[in-house]
Every structure is written in C-alpha cells, then in structure tokens.
Amino acid sequence: MAYPRIASFKTHDQFKSRLAELELDLPSDEAVEQGAQSPLAQPIQRDQGVIGNRFCILPMEGWDGTADGKPTQLTRRRWKNFGISGAKLIWGGEAVAVRHDGRANPNQLVMTDKNQSSIESLRHELVDAHEERFGRSDDLLVGLQLTHSGRFARPNDKSRAEPLIAQRNPALDPRFAITDDSKLLSDDDLKKLIDDFIAAAVRAQQSGYHFVDVKHCHGYLGHELLGGHDRVGEFGGSFENRTRFLREIVAGIRSEAPQLEIGVRVSIFDFVPYKPGDDRVGVPEPNADPRLMFGGDGSGGGIDLSDPSRLMSLFESLGIELVCSTAGSPYYNPHIQRPAYFPPSDGYQPPEDPLVGVVRQIQATAEIKRMHPNLTIVGSGYSYLQDWLPNVAQAVVRTGMADSIGLGRMVLSYPDLPADVIDGKAMTRKKICRTFSDCTTAPRNGIVSGCYPLDPFYKAMPERKQLADLKSSS
Numbered sequence: 001m002a003y004p005r006i007a008s009f010k011t012h013d014q015f016k017s018r019l020a021e022l023e024l025d026l027p028s029d030e031a032v033e034q035g036a037q038s039p040l041a042q043p044i045q046r047d048q049g050v051i052g053n054r055f056c057i058l059p060m061e062g063w064d065g066t067a068d069g070k071p072t073q074l075t076r077r078r079w080k081n082f083g084i085s086g087a088k089l090i091w092g093g094e095a096v097a098v099r100h101d102g103r104a105n106p107n108q109l110v111m112t113d114k115n116q117s118s119i120e121s122l123r124h125e126l127v128d129a130h131e132e133r134f135g136r137s138d139d140l141l142v143g144l145q146l147t148h149s150g151r152f153a154r155p156n157d158k159s160r161a162e163p164l165i166a167q168r169n170p171a172l173d174p175r176f177a178i179t180d181d182s183k184l185l186s187d188d189d190l191k192k193l194i195d196d197f198i199a200a201a202v203r204a205q206q207s208g209y210h211f212v213d214v215k216h217c218h219g220y221l222g223h224e225l226l227g228g229h230d231r232v233g234e235f236g237g238s239f240e241n242r243t244r245f246l247r248e249i250v251a252g253i254r255s256e257a258p259q260l261e262i263g264v265r266v267s268i269f270d271f272v273p274y275k276p277g278d279d280r281v282g283v284p285e286p287n288a289d290p291r292l293m294f295g296g297d298g299s300g301g302g303i304d305l306s307d308p309s310r311l312m313s314l315f316e317s318l319g320i321e322l323v324c325s326t327a328g329s330p331y332y333n334p335h336i337q338r339p340a341y342f343p344p345s346d347g348y349q350p351p352e353d354p355l356v357g358v359v360r361q362i363q364a365t366a367e368i369k370r371m372h373p374n375l376t377i378v379g380s381g382y383s384y385l386q387d388w389l390p391n392v393a394q395a396v397v398r399t400g401m402a403d404s405i406g407l408g409r410m411v412l413s414y415p416d417l418p419a420d421v422i423d424g425k426a427m428t429r430k431k432i433c434r435t436f437s438d439c440t441t442a443p444r445n446g447i448v449s450g451c452y453p454l455d456p457f458y459k460a461m462p463e464r465k466q467l468a469d470l471k472s473s474s
Ligand SMILES: Cc1cc2nc3c(=O)[nH]c(=O)nc-3n(C[C@H](O)[C@H](O)[C@H](O)COP(=O)(O)O)c2cc1C
Pocket: 058, 059, 060, 061, 062, 094, 095, 145, 217, 218, 265, 326, 337, 338, 339, 380, 381, 382, 383, 384, 406, 407, 408, 409, 410, 439, 440, 449, 450
C-alpha cells in the first residue's frame, strides 16, 4: 500500500498538497487559534441550554463491563478521561444496551433497573473529573447512547453471534449463517423493544443524563430498520414505516420523560459490505444489494442524501435538535466509518487513501448541515487527520460545516487533546493516534479495548502481549 502517512507531512503546506493531489475539497486553517475567542472555544447557544465549546467526545465502548452489564474500573477510567478531555459535549459515553439480547458483546453495559445506579455513578465521576480540572460543569452536556445491536448481537459468548435482524441481506446473512427468516424480529418483537428503549431512557433521565441518543448507526438494529426496504409490515418499506421504530420511541420518551432531550446518532450514508480481495485490499461483496444501504445512491459505493435529509426534517418536526453524523459500519465497511492506515485484524487493507474517507464524511455532514441549519450537528471520523486534526476542525467549525467536532480514537490515545488545542499548547506527538486499530482488533478477539500502543496504562497490561502474539500469528 503506497499511501503516504500523515506523520510524513511535516508542514501544513505538505498536508494541503496531498489533499490537492487527491483532489479533495477540505478546508484547513494554517494557524490554530487559542483562547476564549478561538472558533473551537465558542459555545453553542441553544434553547435547551449551552454547550461550552466545539469539541465532542464520541461514544466508545471498551468491552469491559461486568457479565450483568455494570461498569468496571476500566469503564470508569475511560469515562473520567472523557471528563478531563476538555470537550463540552459527551455524546453518549458508550453504547449501552436497553436489554440483554441487544448486547454487542457479553461485556456491554445494560441499562436495567439493577444497573441504573452504577451507570448513574459513571456520569457523576465524569462530571466530577471535569469540574476538578476546569472548575465548572454548567456548560457540559452529557448524554447516554441507547442501543440494540440487532444483527451484531453477541450477548452471551464473545465467539457466538446471536443475530436478531430487521430484514434479510444477501451480503451479510452468510456472515451469520442465516439461511431463513427465523432471526427476523416480528412487528410485535419491535413493539416490545420500543418499550424497553423508553424504560431505559426514563432510567437515564433519573440518573441525571441530559439526553439519550436513540442510536441509528453502524449496522445495528435502528440503522438496519432505516434501510429496511424489503421488510414487510408496519416497520418496513415506506419511509414512514422505516422510521416508525424511531418515532414510537421518541413519542414514548416524550410522554414518560418529558424533560429528557433526545439526540440521534445516524449513519448518514452507507456503502455495501466490503471483504478482503485477493491481495487483502477491500472489495465490495459481489452479491450485495445496494438498495438496502441507507443514504446510498443505488450503486453500492456512492451517496444520495435525499432519504437522510428527509430524516433530518423528521427530527425537526419531532423537536430533535441534536444529531451526530457518522457513516457505514465498523463491521462491514470500516474504511468509510473509521478511516485507518492499519486495518483491524478482521478487516481489509484500505481500498483508498484514508484521507478520502475522512473528507467523504466531513463533506456529507456539511451538506446535511447546509440543508438543516437549525440542527446542532456533530461530525465524526476526524482521528485519521492526526497532527492536522485541529487545523481542519477549526476550519470546519469556522465555516459552519458542522457545529461540533466529534473525537473517537484520538481521545483514547490523547485524552486531553481538546484542552491542549484550546489552551494553544503544541500537540504532544507521542500521544497522537496513528490509527493502528488495536482498539478495534483487541475486542474482535475477545480482549478489552484500549489504546495498547500509546496509552501507558494499556501498554502495561498483560493483554498487550496477547494482542501482539495474536497479530503476529495472523
Ligand atoms: C474502540 C471503539 C469503540 C467504539 N464504540 C462505539 C460505540 O459504542 N458507539 C458508537 O456510536 N460508536 C462507537 N465507535 C465509533 C466512534 O464513535 C467513531 O465514530 C469512530 O471511531 C470514528 O471517529 P474517529 O475517527 O474519531 O475515531 C467506537 C470506535 C472505537 C474505535
């Protein structure tokens, strides 16, 4: 693979030249401003309350909860790191299942009655850490991401998929040995699940979370329903039916927890599933059905934002103002979801310069923001920008292409990057995420997630050697 590494661009001009070479349209400011007047330090003023600056921590789970879905010390450490990051928007912390069969792994948190107080304490610890470092938290907005993993559920055993699907999918079904309709959730099943989402949201409100994210991204159940063109019944086919699950959850939360704000994280476009080709470079699955990809243009590898834009209009009509945009799925097309130089062990070599994937997400998000200026839009997929992340982030916010810059992997390796940028400190190079993908490879192999290459805490864990052995044998 011949893509130049970001670390090899020693000057902003070299970075810009590479963008030009790739014919990518991405704004990037030569100088990053510091202090209270800088673009990234500007608060977001909203009727529902202020968000203190333009950095957001994206949800990231660590596969490290207890068997019954409570946080462990590892979970608490990660949330405290989110608190000290300096970001003023915490988008959901991590995916929390609304019930056991919706867990993506047997260590995912679950928002049950029994677990409520420990999930509440996570929020307290995050806020306390934030207050201790920054002296205030009245401008900090903390949400909880609620999920059902649907097709990607593995609630009981890390190595056993127990999919529950919205519709059949010719490219994905074989990956789960699905050969008939027995894994399809019925309309009655979905109605029960709607009640579980509402109950979990009520618990989140009682636990002091400002908002819940009704997750609709990354191939999980909510997202699969959005693309459910082949599903029959009340929850499939027409746009109205494909959004019924979301609308009914929102209606239930409005009635049971009227003060709770609702946000949605959406994959605003999707490509068909990819697989490793002969040379391990990703290629589209030949038998995929591009019609099923929400926000796809029907080719399998292009974007049509008309359906996602309609979804945004629906959000506006439902009084949903917080939107976090993402793309695709980390399982079946990670190069569009979390562009990386080094793929996870179960992935494929990037079929394009990862910068292309970064710009694709940023530009699609900007298009949504242009069409729906009243929504507060958080963007994702910035970590691959590495040394130039602050320059692009500032330009994106300054030009109104997004309201807030979401940070995923970068905060695992460099927890207080937002604080450093706003304080005008030079970035600490040894903390910059180089997209080694160990934080994805580890959990795919049953090991807790974390930044093993760069975070001294994970570097010292015995799992690091286990991961290294695993990588060298694959
Ligand atoms: C270890 C890990 C765990 C993640 N867990 C979640 C999650 O629980 N919920 C979610 O919506 N996205 C999750 N993501 C996706 C990130 O939120 C984000 O979209 C992605 O990493 C791209 O942003 P980045 O380039 O800043 O890393 C996870 C990503 C990683 C690397």
